[in-house]
Every structure is written in C-alpha cells, then in structure tokens.
Amino acid sequence: MAVFWKAVAGGLLLTVSLLGGPAEGQGNERGKxxxxxxxxxxxxxxxxxxRPLVHTAVNLSEINxxxxxxxxxxxxxxxxxFYGDTKNGEDWxxxxxxxxxxxxxxxxxxxLVSVEGGMKLNDGKWHTLEVSNQEKFVILEVDGSTGLKVGMQSQQTEEVMSGGLRLALGGILIEKEKMIVQFKPQMDACVRHGNWLNISVPWEAEVEELWPCYENIRxxxxxxxxxxxxxxxxxxxTDEDGELxxxxxxxFRQMNGTILSIKPSQKELEFKVEANKxxxxxxxxxxxxxxILKSTxxxxxxxxxRAELRVVQDGDESQSTALSVDPVLTTWRxxxxxxxxxxxxxxxxxxxxTGCLEKIQVQDRDLDLDLAVKHTSISSHSCPA
Known part of the structure; x- marks a missing residue:
C-alpha cells in the first residue's frame, strides 16, 4: 500500500486535563x-x-x-x-x-554515529537504564546488562572538556534534521528515580503543570x-475485494460513550458505534x-x-449482522x-x-493514535490497570 496513515491537518480546540494531580515543583525567577x-x-x-518536557544545564567543572x-x-x-549535549549543541x-x-x-x-539493538523495552515493565561514558565508549546498560556499546575515536587531538552541559527529557535542543535516523518523538512513557551525572541542580519544566503517571498500566x-x-x-x-x-x-461492558464516528466531507454524520455501560x-x-448488541x-x-455493512462479534460469523446500504464505501473516500x-x-x-480500547486495527494494521490529531488527555499506548 501507499502511505497508510496520515494525520488530519488542523487541531481540536478542546481543554485538557489528565487524571491525577500535578507533580510537585516550584517556580524560579524566569517563571519556569x-x-x-x-x-x-x-x-x-x-x-x-x-520540545523537551524538562531540561537542565550545569558547568562541566561541577560534574564528578x-x-x-x-x-x-x-x-x-x-x-x-533522553538528550544531552556540550559545546552548545555541537556534540550531542x-x-x-x-x-x-x-x-x-x-x-x-x-x-555522526547511530546504533540500535538490545532487548525490546516496550513491555510495560519498569526497566533501569544507565548511560555512561567510559574512555572512547558510550555504553547503555539495561537492567544491569550491557545493551549497547558504541566506540568513537577521532583523528583530531581530543580537547579538554570545558564549558556547559545540557540535559533534556522527552525532547531535544538541536534541529531534528541533524539526526541520522528520523523518528516520531512523542512517547507515552514514564521516567522516575533519575540520577543524572550525580548532580543535584533542579530541572526546568516547559509546561505549567507536570502530569502524573498511572501507578499500574496495561x-x-x-x-x-x-x-x-x-x-x-x-x-x-480498501483491499482487493473492495472492502475495508x-x-x-x-x-465493552466497561465502556461508555462514542467509540467510533465517521463524517464524510460536506455531509452529515453517517456512522457511529456507541457503548452504554x-x-x-x-x-x-x-x-x-x-x-443493538449486548456488550458481552x-x-x-x-x-x-460496496453495498453492505457487516458487524461480527468475536470473529464468529454466526454472530454477525448485515445492513444493506448502498453505497457504503463512499463514506471513507x-x-x-x-x-x-x-x-x-x-x-x-x-x-x-470513557474506557480503554485494548487494540484498534484498520485493514489488519494497528492504528497508532500518535498519528492522529488527538485530545491531549488520551494515552495512546497505555490504560490504567
């Protein structure tokens, strides 16, 4: 298939809040x-x-x-x-x-070096990550074992490190085009128990209130x-048979509200799936x-x-219902x-x-809500357990 997912241009003018209270913090002279x-x-x-969620800066002479x-x-x-740099972003x-x-x-x-490898970390479990610099190597350890080890040696005379060092979480302080591998930055993830170069300087937040993480997720x-x-x-x-x-x-017994809706351009709403808890x-x-289906x-x-809409429960064709409506597929165009x-x-x-959609697929491919124009309170990849 050609390009499959594409976010809608524009935005949703809606207010935002996430369950739970804000993380503790205090302001500074710049209001951050x-x-x-x-x-x-x-x-x-x-x-x-x-843009980073939080960032800090420290003089290299203070790092032990x-x-x-x-x-x-x-x-x-x-x-x-995680992002870090020196020389105001020249080395990063x-x-x-x-x-x-x-x-x-x-x-x-x-x-410029790019390397990937090691175990998959998106299993919903807490993992301890450690990043260190040992002579000419940058090492990533995951749960006490070496995950990645990158060696770098320049023919240039190595400079004595001086000046400032910047750290950031959830964002970068350079242009994204400088990276070798491009990727989507937004991440439904939590970080805790950070010990950053053994420094105790506070971090500045780029948001007014920091949202909490759910204690347990699925x-x-x-x-x-x-x-x-x-x-x-x-x-x-659509597929080869002209179906979608x-x-x-x-x-579905724990859900309440509209699950799906479709509105063709310049027309009234045509399709919706609603749950009543x-x-x-x-x-x-x-x-x-x-x-109307019992939500069991x-x-x-x-x-x-082309001329039919079929609803199937739990993959059982004997539990299916068809609506004869012509044409159906024009709704999607x-x-x-x-x-x-x-x-x-x-x-x-x-x-x-209100509720958790465990998985959403269109044409047998997972739908990533990070590619949508979405309300900021939605967690794309996790639900509270």
Whole structure:
C-alpha cells in the first residue's frame, strides 16, 4: 500500500486535563517550574513535538560522575527519551526507541554515529537504564546488562572538556534534521528515580503543570471522557475485494460513550458505534439503520463493502449482522474518522468515550493514535490497570 496513515491537518480546540494531580515543583525567577531530577515524569505530556518536557544545564567543572541512570516504562514502540549535549549543541547524544528497541545517536567532533539493538523495552515493565561514558565508549546498560556499546575515536587531538552541559527529557535542543535516523518523538512513557551525572541542580519544566503517571498500566488507548482523536479517512485503502475492515478489542461492558464516528466531507454524520455501560449495550448505526448488541463480546469487526455493512462479534460469523446500504464505501473516500467522540455534534462532551480500547486495527494494521490529531488527555499506548 501507499502511505497508510496520515494525520488530519488542523487541531481540536478542546481543554485538557489528565487524571491525577500535578507533580510537585516550584517556580524560579524566569517563571519556569523547577522539579527534582528524580521526579516521576510523564513524557507524553502535550507541548511542541520536539520540545523537551524538562531540561537542565550545569558547568562541566561541577560534574564528578560520567554516568546517568533512571527507570523507564512504556508500551509505546517509538519515541524520544533522553538528550544531552556540550559545546552548545555541537556534540550531542540522543536516546530513543524504534520498534521498541533502544536507538542511540551521537555527534562528537564532527563524527555522526547511530546504533540500535538490545532487548525490546516496550513491555510495560519498569526497566533501569544507565548511560555512561567510559574512555572512547558510550555504553547503555539495561537492567544491569550491557545493551549497547558504541566506540568513537577521532583523528583530531581530543580537547579538554570545558564549558556547559545540557540535559533534556522527552525532547531535544538541536534541529531534528541533524539526526541520522528520523523518528516520531512523542512517547507515552514514564521516567522516575533519575540520577543524572550525580548532580543535584533542579530541572526546568516547559509546561505549567507536570502530569502524573498511572501507578499500574496495561496495553491499550485510554479515553478519560474529555476528548477524542481524529484521522482523515481518505488515507485508509480498501483491499482487493473492495472492502475495508475495522476491528476493536475491548471490555465493552466497561465502556461508555462514542467509540467510533465517521463524517464524510460536506455531509452529515453517517456512522457511529456507541457503548452504554448502564444497559451493557453497543449500538452500531449507519445512516438510518442500527444494530443493538449486548456488550458481552471482546472483539468487534466492522466490514465496509460496496453495498453492505457487516458487524461480527468475536470473529464468529454466526454472530454477525448485515445492513444493506448502498453505497457504503463512499463514506471513507473523503471525510473524518473520530475515535472516542462524535464528530460534528455534541460539543458539550456528553458523547466522549470513557474506557480503554485494548487494540484498534484498520485493514489488519494497528492504528497508532500518535498519528492522529488527538485530545491531549488520551494515552495512546497505555490504560490504567
């Protein structure tokens, strides 16, 4: 297929809050909130994509350790974790995940190095990461074992290190084009128990309030009832039979609100899937027709064909219902797909979804909400357990 996922241009003008209280901190003379380097930090908090969540600076003469360690937890396969630089960004280091695997990118004395490897870290468990510089090597240890080891040696005379060093979490302080490997920076992840070069200077936050992390998580996308995510339907390609498949995995009895909605361009809302926790029912509506299901199933498959819409529960064709509507697929050609809310209606938020979608697939491919225009309270890859 050609380009499969594409975010919708524009944004959702909605207010934002995440469950729980803000992390502790205090202001400084520049009005920036200051936090301890060992704070619990939710890296996916909304801000400009490449902008750090928190950052700090220290004089190299004050550093007596060349080692940083922290604990890290995520189900997200891709995103930016940790950045450091010297010489005001001439030499730099970036640690991220790509397909769940650690990726280190380093610039030093004009050399650019990129290396990835080790175990996948997006298993939802807390992992202890340690980054150190040992002579000509940069080493990443994961849970006490060496994950990556990068050697760098320049023909130039090595300079005596002096000046300042900058550190950042969740963002970088250089242009993203300088990196060898490009990736999506936003990451649904948490960092805690940081010990950064054994320094105790406070970090500055680039947001007014720092959001907390859930104590326990499980895989999925969590909607707290405050907003929804939007995709452009025109990028979802039909298969060879002219069909389009949408599959949802969830405990539908625990969900309440609009799960999916589709609004063709310049037309009224045509399709929606709604859950009612009180009645334990899921209603699938297409134009004037609707199907009401008892929400005892764990997987819901919706197939859009040329002249039919079919709804299948738990992969059991004997538990399927068809709506004969012609044409169905035109709904997808130019419009918007809403996940967790009702497009074009109910701006009071009464239809926003509350609950965890364990998995969302379109054409048998996982739908990554990080590629949507989404409300900032939605956790793309984790739900509270």
């Amino acid at each position: 909130k200051q936090v301890s380097g060992n704070s619990v930090l939710f890296l996916s908090q909304v801000r400009d994509l490449w 350790s060349i080692k940083s360690s922290f604990q890290f937890r995520t189900y997200d396969p891709e995103g930016l974790i 280091f970036v640690l991220s995940l790509m397909n769940g695997i650690p990726l280190m990118q380093i610039s030093k004395e004009g050399m 895989p999925g996308s969590y909607f707290p009832g405050t907003g929804f995510a939007v995709f452009n339907t025109s990028v979802f390609q 498949r949408v599959e949802l995995w969830a405990d 009180n009645t334990e029912e899921v209603t699938v509506s297409f134009r004037e027709q609707k199907v 199933f764990k997987k819901l498959l919706i197939m859009f064909a 130019d419009g918007l797909l809403g996940i967790g809310g009702l497009l074009g209606e109910a701006e009071d938020g009464s239809h926003f979804l």
